[in-house]
Amino acid sequence: MNHPRQVVGWAAWFAVLGDPSRLMLLVLIARDGPISVSDLAAASGLKATTVSHSLRLLRV
Numbered sequence: 314m315n316h317p318r319q320v321v322g323w324a325a326w327f328a329v330l331g332d333p334s335r336l337m338l339l340v341l342i343a344r345d346g347p348i349s350v351s352d353l354a355a356a357s358g359l360k361a362t363t364v365s366h367s368l369r370l371l372r373v
Contacts, residue, residue: 329371332367334359338359338367338368338371341353341356350364350365353368
């Protein structure tokens, strides 16, 4: 079965959001607005390198 590109794109995006850490970062950004990587790391309990990598994946 061949899926339209849009459906495949959405599936990839939902896979990225399926990671609880990435979803938590999005919630923090939505709640607090623009926030630095170091502040996101402190608020989430994640390492700054993990936050930075996750943000790279979430960037559209």
